[in-house]
Amino acid sequence: MGFPVDLRRCQALGLAGTAFLALGGETAGALPAHEFLAPGSVQAVLGLVGVYFGVVLLIAAWVLLGGVVRGPEPPTPRSLLLVLAVWAAPLLLAPPLFSRDVYSYLAQGAMVDARIDVYAYGPAQLGGPLADEVAPVWQQTATPYGPVFLVVASVLSALTRGQLPAGLLGMRLIALLGVALMAAALPRLARHSGADPAAALWLGALNPLVLLHLVAGAHNDAIMLGLLGVGLVAARGRWPVLGVVLITLAALVKAPAALGLVAVVALRSRGRGPRAVLRHTVTTTTAAATTTVAATAAAGTGYGWIAALKTPVSPHNWSPTSLLGRVTGAALDQLGSGLAPFALPAWHAAGLLVTAVLLLFIWLRLRPGPVYALGLSLAAVAVFGPAVRPWYALWGLFLIAAAAPTGSVRTRVAAASAVLALTVLPSGAPADVEQVILAVSGGVLALVVLWQAHQAARPQSPVRERTA
Incomplete structure (x- = not known):
């Protein structure tokens, strides 16, 4: 035994x-x-x-x-x-564990509360003890986050009056809310996709990466994924417009969630003809655009978040494209080539191209179920994007857990999760x-x-x- x-x-x-x-x-x-x-x-x-x-x-x-x-x-x-x-x-x-990002969130919320343009300035512009907690590499960096998250951070800043312990607890409670929404959505998405709800919860919510990075690290990916999950549940049911609104709000926390709108169109028009696809595309686009305009106006932060999507990544980032860019740049520099400064942007552009090709292959040729296709798409965005962090794996993992067609897929994803859980120091x-x-x-x-x-x-x- x-x-x-x-x-x-x-x-x-x-x-x-x-x-x-x-x-x-x-x-x-x-x-x-x-x-x-x-x-x-x-x-x-x-x-x-x-x-x-x-x-x-x-x-x-x-x-x-x-x-x-x-x-x-x-x-x-x-x-x-x-x-x-x-x-x-x-x-x-x-x-906070495994990342100092939560301090950046608090500083950005305080900046919005102080009416400082977070899309033009980094936390150094705020000054004071709270800004001093932000990692040096991000002191001069504008935020890449959308207006919905900034409103949440700003309200928290006003409620806690810049007090660090209260702010950290507040951010963790917000992250816990996101995890709760994820856990609520997973069984429903699994049943819709013909998967086991218990297995979906085990892989997608009880995963060590969720506890280490969304709970202990208080990352805003939790609220993005929570809104995305409940939005998909609503979209496949009786409230498709509400689903679009929730998914758009998720994208206004972090941009990758916008791919969920493609899944909404696929869910609503599955098994129907081109006219249904066109009709649902127009409806989804209209609802998403209206939500974006309304949320941005209510936040009062303007549309700087669009340009902020180009916010530079950490020079020590270990995404495949960033790593290849640094290696290529170093080699060209050793050869005395003037092309060395262009190596990193070139590899980032190549990563975007590979991602686009993979997305087309997934949705037009592979054609799995919409939820599973969305999970695979978000995984491709995470892997081939200019920045990779262990918690980015949860973007795709969350939906793969809900809709993976075979146990072997879950086994491989679980093994990758266990490895990633060991890769970041607690500081x-x-x-x-x-x-x-x-x-x-x-x-x-x-x-x-x-x-x-x-x-x-x-x-x-x-x-x-x-x-x-």
């Missing part, structure tokens, strides 16, 4: 994982500047080891839970939602050799503990009496 696995044991193991994450984050997370500890201090070392100990426990709990979901008596979606709530609970009051800073060693040590320690628990749970073989 192997390790005894049931829903309660998985819940307890995952809770232990997120509890260690929260505790380790107190000294190794993306802390405010006045709480920052030197990476070599004892507290920071223990925190980093503790965080990765927790990450591995969480991944193990999630993998074991996947076995329960695929077992003869799978848990109900309601019981899985309870597991999600239990796992997320310790992270609610933890410091959100670039890793050095010492920090990597400490992180690996924490993960290995967790594996040792899990192995010991496995061995202790195995029944002992009976000892044969020796005969004379």
Whole structure:
């Protein structure tokens, strides 16, 4: 017999994982500047080891839970939602983890509240303690986010009066709302797509990437995906116009969600002729344009968000196109070529071209179900775009979880999720050799503990009496 696995044991193991994450984050997370500890201090070392100990426990709990979901008596979606709530609970009051983006959100909200053009200036224009928390690379960078998110951030800034602890908690609650909308949409989208609702929740909502980056990291991708998910549910049901409005609002948080409008047209005109496609395209476009104009006017931030879509990415970004651009540029520079400065833009343009070709192939030739096609499309945008972050994988993963046609697809996506969950330090800073060693040590320690628990749970073989 192997390790005894049931829903309660998985819940307890995952809770232990997120509890260690929260505790380790107190000294190794993306802390405010006045709480920052030197990476070599004892507290920071223990925190980093503790965080990765927790990450591995969480991944193990999630993998074991996947076995329960695929077992003869799978848990109900309601019981899985309870597991999600239990796992997320310790992270609610933890410091930000794996990224400092939440400080940028707060600074941008304060800028809107102070009537500073966030599409023309970076947080440095705001000044003060809040702007000082923003990572140096983004101090002079205009925001790439849409007016809907900026309104949310501005309201939060006004409510918290620039107080950092209250602002961080508020941003995490907003992210939790987004995750709740994702979890509500997943079973409904899965049933519509002929998939297992429990399996969809396991892969799309209980995924470690959701807990690490949408909850612990408080990324605004959560509210984008939540609005996108409920918008698709509404669009496939009796409220197609409401669905378009919600998906447009999602795109006015982060632009990739605009691809959801293509899925709406496909959902409404599926199995019908070209006239139906044209009619639903006109209806969807009209509703989306009206929503965009109304939301932008209500936000009062103007249309600078369109030009801000070209906001530069981090020079250390490890997307395939950025990596190839840096390598090509370095090689051309060594050769003394004057083309070196053009290498990165050229590779970014190539990435956009590849993405466009893939989108056409998915929608016009491959023609899977609309929800699955949208998931594949968002995955292509994430992979071949100019910037890649581990949480960007959730753009496509969320909808692939809801509509994947085979278990093998889910298995591959789950394996990729587990790997990505280990790739970012809790401080959100670039890793050095010492920090990597400490992180690996924490993960290995967790594996040792899990192995010991496995061995202790195995029944002992009976000892044969020796005969004379």
